[in-house]
Amino acid sequence: MGDERVSEMYRTRTDAVTTDLGEGTPVVFAHGTLMDRTMFHPQLEALADEYRAVAYDLRARTDRYAPGYDLEDLADDCAAVLDGLGEERAIIGGMSMGGFMALRFALAYPDRVEGLVLIDSMASPHESAEQETYGQLVAPLEGSEDPVPRSLAEGVTGYLFGETTREENPDLVERWVDRWATYPGAAVYNELHSWLERPDVSDRLDEIDVPVLIVHGEEDPSIDPSRAEPMIDALPDARMELIPAAGHTSNLERPAPVTAAIRSFLDERW
Numbered sequence: 001m002g003d004e005r006v007s008e009m010y011r012t013r014t015d016a017v018t019t020d021l022g023e024g025t026p027v028v029f030a031h032g033t034l035m036d037r038t039m040f041h042p043q044l045e046a047l048a049d050e051y052r053a054v055a056y057d058l059r060a061r062t063d064r065y066a067p068g069y070d071l072e073d074l075a076d077d078c079a080a081v082l083d084g085l086g087e088e089r090a091i092i093g094g095m096s097m098g099g100f101m102a103l104r105f106a107l108a109y110p111d112r113v114e115g116l117v118l119i120d121s122m123a124s125p126h127e128s129a130e131q132e133t134y135g136q137l138v139a140p141l142e143g144s145e146d147p148v149p150r151s152l153a154e155g156v157t158g159y160l161f162g163e164t165t166r167e168e169n170p171d172l173v174e175r176w177v178d179r180w181a182t183y184p185g186a187a188v189y190n191e192l193h194s195w196l197e198r199p200d201v202s203d204r205l206d207e208i209d210v211p212v213l214i215v216h217g218e219e220d221p222s223i224d225p226s227r228a229e230p231m232i233d234a235l236p237d238a239r240m241e242l243i244p245a246a247g248h249t250s251n252l253e254r255p256a257p258v259t260a261a262i263r264s265f266l267d268e269r270w
Contacts, residue, residue, distance in 0.1 A: 006064045006073075007080040010056075014084030018056040022048030025114065025270045026087045027262075029055040030078060032096030032120070033191050034160065034180055035249065036061045039095070042255035043262060051266060054090075056081050058098070060183075060191035067190045071097075071198055075105040082112060091266070093117035095251060096223070100195050106208045107201065115211040115269060117262055120220050120248050122227045123202045123234070131196055138192050144185030153180035162219030162247025169253070205234035212238040213265040215258055217246030239265075 010017065019037055021044045029040040037055035047053040058074060059065055078101060082090055091114045094102035099121025106113045126134070137156070141148065157166065157173050166173055180188075212235050216225040225242060232238050241261040246254040 006059055006069075006077060009062065009064055010077050010080035011084040014081065017062060018054055018081065018085070019044055020052070020054045020085065021045070022051055022053050024051045025266075026052040026054060026082075026085065026090040027093060027117075027266065028078070028081065028085075028090045029053075029093040029117075030058060030074075030095070030098030030101055031055070031061075032094075032098050032249070033060075033195075034156070034176075034183075034188065035095065035252075036179075039249065039252045040093075043093075043251060043259050046259045046263065047266070052085075052087075054081075054085065058101075058191075060187045060194075065184070065187040065190050067186070067193070069190070070194050071101050071104050072108065074101040074194065075108050078102075078105050079109055079112060088112060089114050091115040091117065091270070093119065093262070094121060095119040096121050096248060097191070097195050100198060103201055103205075103208070106210065107204055110207070113208075113210055115213075116208070117213045117215065117265070118228070118231070119215045119251050119258070120217055120223060120228075122223050123200070123205055123231050124227065125198050125200050126196070134192060134196055138189045141185030141189040144189070146185055148180055148183050148185050148188055150177070150181045153177045156180070159222045160248050162217055162221065162245065162253060164219060164245040165247055165253040172253070202230065202234060205231060206236060209236045211265070211269045213262065214238060214240040215243060215250060215261055216240065217243045217248060217250035217253065219246060220248045220250070222248045
C-alpha cells in the first residue's frame with residue numbers, strides 16, 4: 001500500500017510539512033484526525049531549549065491524501081520524516097491517530113525509536129459500534145473535493161474536546177471548527193479510514209522496550225482513560241499521567257500540564 005511519492009515528499013520537502021525548533025535529542029510529534037502540526041506549538045516552544053522539537057503534518061493535511069493508506073503507511077511516512085530531518089532515531093509522540101501510528105512505528109522500526117509519548121490514544125481497536133458510528137459520520141465525504149460541511153465540523157466537537165473546554169474555551173473550539181470546514185471532504189474520509197478497522201496490537205506491546213509516557217485527558221469523550229490504562233502493564237517501561245479538565249486533545253486544551261509531564265519524562269530519561 002506504500003506510495004514512494006509520499007515518502008519522497010517527506011524526505012525532500014521536509015521543511016514544508018514540519019515545524020522544526022531547537023537542537024538536541026529529537027522529539028517528533030504526529031497529530032490526530034482532523035488536527036495538524038500546529039496543535040503541538042506549545043510543546044515545541046517549551047522543549048526547544050534542550051531538544052530538537054518537531055511536529056509534522058500527516059498526509060491528510062497535505063496534497064497527498066489519496067485513498068487506500070493505513071497506519072503502517074503512516075509509520076513509513078514517519079520514517080521518511082526522520083530521513084528528511086537527518087535523524088536516525090527519535091522519541092516519537094502521537095496524539096490519538098498519531099499514537100496509533102507511533103505504536104506501529106515502534107514495532108516496524110525498533111532501531112529508530114528512542115521512546116514514545118502517547119497522547120489520548122490506545123493500543124486496542126475501536127469497538128464495532130464505534131466503527132459503524134464513525135464510518136456513517138464521514139460516509140458523505142467519500143471522494144468529495146468540496147470542503148467539509150460546517151454542520152459536520154461543528155458536530156464533531158463533542159468527540160474532540162472535553163466538556164470543560166467546550167464550556168470555558170469556546171473560542172479555541174470555534175477556531176478549529178473554522179479550520180475543519182476548509183478541509184477537502186475526501187481528505188477527512190481517507191484519514192479516518194486509515195485507522196478505523198485497525199488490528200489490535202495489544203499482544204505485541206511487550207516488544208516495545210523503550211521508555212513510554214502515556215498522557216490522557218480525564219474528560220476524553222472518545223477514548224476513556226480506562227482504555228489506555230492496559231498499556232501501563234503491557235509495555236515494559238511505561239507510566240501514565242492523567243490531565244484534569246482535558247478532553248481528547250489534551251495537549252491543545254491544557255498545554256501547560258501536558259508539556260510539564262512530557263518535559264519531566266524527557267529530562268529524567270534523556
